[in-house]
Amino acid sequence: MQPEGSNEAHVPIDEAQLIARGTASAVEPLDGITRAQASLLGAVLSALMGRQIDVTRLEPLGPDALATALAARPLQFRHRIVHHMVLGELILRPIPPEVARRVEVYALALGIDDRFVRIARRYAQGAFGLAWLDLHHSGFAEHWERARKDQLRTRVTLEHQLAAGAEDHDLAERWMGFADLAPGTLGRGVWDMYRSRGFGLPGSIGGASAYLAQHDFVHVLADYGTNLQGEFEVFALIGRADPDPKGFAWLTTLLGLFETGYVADAGFFSGDLRERQLDGIEMHLRIADALRRGQSLCERLGTDLLDVDYHAFAGLPVTEVRAELGVDPKGERAVAAGSVGAFDLAGMSRIQQEYAASIDEGVARR
Amino acid sequence: MRFAQGIRVRCGDPDGLLGLLAEWDRNQATTDVMGYIGTRLLADRDDPGCYLIVAEFAEVDGDLSPAEEAERNNHREETERWVQKLRALVDGEPDWFHYDELYRTGITGNLRTG
Numbered sequence: 001m002q003p004e005g006s007n008e009a010h011v012p013i014d015e016a017q018l019i020a021r022g023t024a025s026a027v028e029p030l031d032g033i034t035r036a037q038a039s040l041l042g043a044v045l046s047a048l049m050g051r052q053i054d055v056t057r058l059e060p061l062g063p064d065a066l067a068t069a070l071a072a073r074p075l076q077f078r079h080r081i082v083h084h085m086v087l088g089e090l091i092l093r094p095i096p097p098e099v100a101r102r103v104e105v106y107a108l109a110l111g112i113d114d115r116f117v118r119i120a121r122r123y124a125q126g127a128f129g130l131a132w133l134d135l136h137h138s139g140f141a142e143h144w145e146r147a148r149k150d151q152l153r154t155r156v157t158l159e160h161q162l163a164a165g166a167e168d169h170d171l172a173e174r175w176m177g178f179a180d181l182a183p184g185t186l187g188r189g190v191w192d193m194y195r196s197r198g199f200g201l202p203g204s205i206g207g208a209s210a211y212l213a214q215h216d217f218v219h220v221l222a223d224y225g226t227n228l229q230g231e232f233e234v235f236a237l238i239g240r241a242d243p244d245p246k247g248f249a250w251l252t253t254l255l256g257l258f259e260t261g262y263v264a265d266a267g268f269f270s271g272d273l274r275e276r277q278l279d280g281i282e283m284h285l286r287i288a289d290a291l292r293r294g295q296s297l298c299e300r301l302g303t304d305l306l307d308v309d310y311h312a313f314a315g316l317p318v319t320e321v322r323a324e325l326g327v328d329p330k331g332e333r334a335v336a337a338g339s340v341g342a343f344d345l346a347g348m349s350r351i352q353q354e355y356a357a358s359i360d361e362g363v364a365r366r
Numbered sequence: 367m368r369f370a371q372g373i374r375v376r377c378g379d380p381d382g383l384l385g386l387l388a389e390w391d392r393n394q395a396t397t398d399v400m401g402y403i404g405t406r407l408l409a410d411r412d413d414p415g416c417y418l419i420v421a422e423f424a425e426v427d428g429d430l431s432p433a434e435e436a437e438r439n440n441h442r443e444e445t446e447r448w449v450q451k452l453r454a455l456v457d458g459e460p461d462w463f464h465y466d467e468l469y470r471t472g473i474t475g476n477l478r479t480g
Contacts, residue, residue: 101427118399125424126368127403133395 005074007299008048008081009292015069016051019081021058022066026106027088029096037088040284044084047288047331048295063109070110078110079245086116090123090252091278093260100124115139116248123262132263135256139249143304151309152210154203171203171210178314186321187314189220193342197226198355212268217310220318221327222293225340225347228258228277231269233290233339240294242304251287282337289334293327300326368403368470369432372463373419375456382455383407383417390448401426401435433466 011019023041024033038055045053061069070078085103089095100121107117115138122131154171178187179195193199193216200207208216215234222237224230235250256263257271259278264271277283297305313321321327330339340347348356377383387405394402401423410416423436430438439445452460 097425097428121399122403125399125403125426127399127424129404130391130395130402133391137392137396 005072005077007295008077009050009295009299011049011051013051016045016049017053017058018061018066018069019049019084020045020051020053020055021061022063022069022106023081023084023088024055024058025060025062025066026085026103027092027099029092029099034092036091036278036284039281040091040278040287041084041088043281043284043288044087044291047285047292047333063106066106067109067111075111076243076245079112079114082107082110082112082114082117083245083248086114086120086248087251087255089120090255090262091259095120095124097121097124114245116252119252123256123260128262128264132256132266135249135252135263136266139246139252143244143246143249147304147307149211151307151311152214153311154210167205168203168210172201172207173203174311175201175203175213181315184317184319185315186217186220186310186318189318189342190216190310190314193220193226196343196356196359197348197352208268211306214306214308214310217308217313218305219342221322221325222290223330223341224290225342225344226352227347227349228272228275229283229286229338230340230342230347232258232277232283233286233334236287236290237294237297238305240291241297241301242294243298243302244304247304285337286334286339289331289339292331296328297326367432368467369401369423369436370465370467371421371423371436372461372465373421373452374461374463375417375419375452376415376458377417377456378415379455380409380417383419386448386451386455387419393444399426400439401430401432402439433464436464 020041024038027033027037027041033056042053042055045051045055070081082103085106089099089103092099100117100123104117104121107114115134119131119135119138122128122134152171153174154168175191175194178191181188181191194201199216202208202210202213207213215238218224218238219226219230219234222234224233224237232251232254235254239247239250241247253263253266254269255278257266257269258273259276261271261273278287301308308325313324316324338346345353345356375383384407387407391405394400403422403424405422406420408418408420410418421436423432423439425432426435
C-alpha cells in the first residue's frame, strides 16, 4: 500500500494551485507555456486532483517555494509531481535545454533523483541513443530484475522482456484454450481481441512475449482500443498503477515513439509519427483519465498490473475481474473525447481494421 | 554547435570494437548527463581493416563548449581506461581528429529530423 498522503486524489484546492504553479513554472519554455502543455497538464490536474485550473494564467512558483509547500508530503507524492513535470516537457519537440535543466532543479528541490528527468535532459541535448539505453535500463531492465515471472506461465526466459516472444508450445496451448471459454470471460475476451486483429499468440513463433501479452489483458479489463490512442491509454494506466515510479517508463516510451520521435524503436513497437497523437485536447483528456484510473488501481491493488496472474482470472466474467481488481469505469469526459473500447472498430488501427474485415465471419481461426 | 572527435584505427577484430563501444555507451547511459552524446563506427570500404570512430559531444549546462566538454571527458579515469582497452585491441597507434560542427542537414535546434 502507498503511504498516507501519497495519493493526488485528496489534494486541497490551495495545494493543487501551488502544484499547478510550480509545475507550469518548471516546464514553461522561454516564450511561454505551449497550448498542448497547458491542455495536458490541466487535464491531468483535473483528472487526478479533481481541480479545474487554468495552467496558462498562473503566477510563477519557484522550486524552493514548491518544495516548502510539499514538505509534508511523502516522497512518492513528490515523485509523482515530478513526473507531471516530465510529462509536460516530454511533449515538447524539441525540448529546450533550459526547460530540461529547470525541471531537474525542481526535482532536486523536491528531493527527487529521477531517471526520467535525466532522460529528458538527454533528449534536450540531442543524445537520443543514450536516452533510449538509459530508458531501457532504468525504466525496464531494473524493473524486471525485481518482477515476478511465474504469472507469465512460460518456461522460456527471454534475453529481455520487450523482445518478440519465443516458441513455447505449452504457453501457446494455454492461450489457444481461451477460445473455449464462455463469451464475456477475460480469457475469451483476450482471445477474441487477438483473433480479430490477427495477433500472434504468446508462445507461437512471432507472437508477443508472455510479458508484453500481460498488457493485452489490461486492454480488455480497462476497455481500451489497440490503435495508437488506445495504447497511450493502456500504458498510461499501467504505468500509473505501478507503485514503482519506474512505471512511468511506459508513457515515456510511447511519447517518444508516437509523438515526438525521441524513440525510434522500442522492440515491441516501432516509431510512428505519421499523425501527431497529442495535438488535441481529446487525447489529453483520455490520457489524464487513464492516469486517474491507474492512480486508483495503485491505491487499491498496489501491484504492477504486469505482475498480476491473469491466467487465474481467465475463466471469470470481465465484470467480475474488474470488480475484484478494482478497475474504475472510464470517466465521462474521456468517453466523450473518443475513448473507445477494445472491441470497437474505431479502437483498431487501419491495418487491424483491414484484417478484421478480411476474416470470414463463419470461420473461427484457431 | 556540436563537436566531433574522430579516432581512426586499424583493427582485425571489428566485433571487439563494437563490443568496446557498446560497453562504453551502456555505462555512459546510466551516469549523469555529460558532454558525450553518442558514437558512430564507420568501416573504410577502400581500406579494409581501417575504421573511424566518431564520438559526438554537446553542451551540458551551457558553461562549457562541446569541445571543452570533450576535453573534460578525455581526462576522466574511465575514458583513460577505455583508451587503454582500445589500444590493446587495435594495430598501431590510433589517429585522433577534432572537429567543430558547422552544419548538419535537416536539424532544427537539437532535434533529429527525417
